[in-house]
Amino acid sequence: MHKKILWTALALFAVIVSSARHSDAGASARLADDTIKQLDDFIAKHMQEKNLPGVVVAMSVPGEGDYIAVKGQANLATGRVRELNDPFRIASITKTFIGTAILQSVDQGKLRTSDPLSRWYPEFPNADSITVDDLLRMRSGIADSADQALLQEWYAKPLMDVSAAGMIKRAAAKAAQFEPPGRKTVYANVNFMLLEEILKKVSGRSTGDQLSHGIFTPLGMKHTWYPTNNGLPGHLHGYSWNAQTGKFDDKTVLNPNIPGGAGAVISTMSDLKTYAEALCTGRLLKPDTHKARLATQPLEGLPDFIGYGEGIAKFGHFCGHNGTIFGFSSEMWYLPEKDAVIVINVNRLDLDDQSQSADLFLAITKMLFPAYVQW
Secondary structure, eight states: OOGGGTGGGGGGGGOOOTTOOOOOTTOOTTSOHHHHHHHHHHHHHHHHHHTOSEEEEEEEETTTEEEEEEEEBSOTTTOOBOOTTOOEEOGGGHHHHHHHHHHHHHHTTSOOTTOBGGGTOTTSTTTTTOBHHHHHTTOSOOOOSSOHHHHHHHHHOTTOOOOHHHHHHHHHTTGGGOOOTTSOOOOOTHHHHHHHHHHHHHHOSOHHHHHIIIIITTTTOTTOBOOSSSOOOSSOOOEEEETTTTEEEEOOSOOTTTTGGGTOOEEOHHHHHHHHHHHHHTTTSOHHHHHHHTOOEEOTTSOTTEEEOSSOEEETTEEEEEEEETTEEEEEEEETTTTEEEEEEESBOOTTOOOSSHHHHHHHHHHHOGGGOOO
16 A cells, blocks of 8 residues: 555565465466476575565466465464465555546546546645646655554554545645645555545446446456455455564454555455456557556656556556555566566565565566566
8 A cells, every 4th residue: 555565676676484385286387397496495485584474476477387376374373374365455556446447437538637636626735736647647746644654553553443535634734745746756645545536426336336347347356346344354364563572463454444545455366367467458448548557657766667657557567566555565567578467465564564575576577587677
């Protein structure tokens, strides 16, 4: 969910424990044995070094093979091992769904990306100057309500009662910190909280109904949904390391309204593999709409190869998004040159909001796709 979603990957400049298992069920015979061993060894070592409860990596490279690794624990209290399709919170990957639904509404003539925010929020600061496109592209200039103070409060009180309206109001109260829209690409969750509310207004449906109608059902994503309660179905638990106690805090149950359209969705590895390709090839949008979506601009303060489009990220040659939310760190990327998909989930994310999956993505892609990485 949080601000550091993409730039935690800056750990690239610095370059899985008990009850671990590896599944070769999806591994192609064409994927070399030494490559599989290299990946297995790296993931196991990384888990141990970084104290990761559990890791799942699912990768598909047409013509070369698939790789699936399922390692570690889903529940530290019971010792239950992770399973491939345990549902987990996908955090900011949610933004790609909201972005897609907004752009589908554009294709249907229900709104335009040039529409000002004042069409729906006339009293919001700078609303006449901020467009839907600015929100999608993280160029609104709005100061984020999901700041460090909010994170600390939410960590202490995972079920704290804050709605989307409350998060938007918190952002509006920071009007003195706003910058002129359209000048900088600065990651802020509140952009997609506003877009979610706009989506509900133009569609006349709940977020979950609209995402199901426009994305989940057409793509056959039967295990992806927008949550309406605090729980996480299944047996997987998410954890945050507490340095003061020297133990993991269980962060499985939390209020999903706080991230909302910026990070609430729950999904599985198999559904995300399906979605990554559809997202980055534009299967759900008109060609011109998708082409415009992929036009990215560098995120402020980051290397030029890390850019943001309309609810979609570019990391060098890779297209997709990653996400962090208490208890879970995730990666979902597509490499068009290879028609390859890589999805990673780690059931750990701490209060510092430093991604626990980014280093895995960086190292694995460097091993397998050296010609397409810039790290």
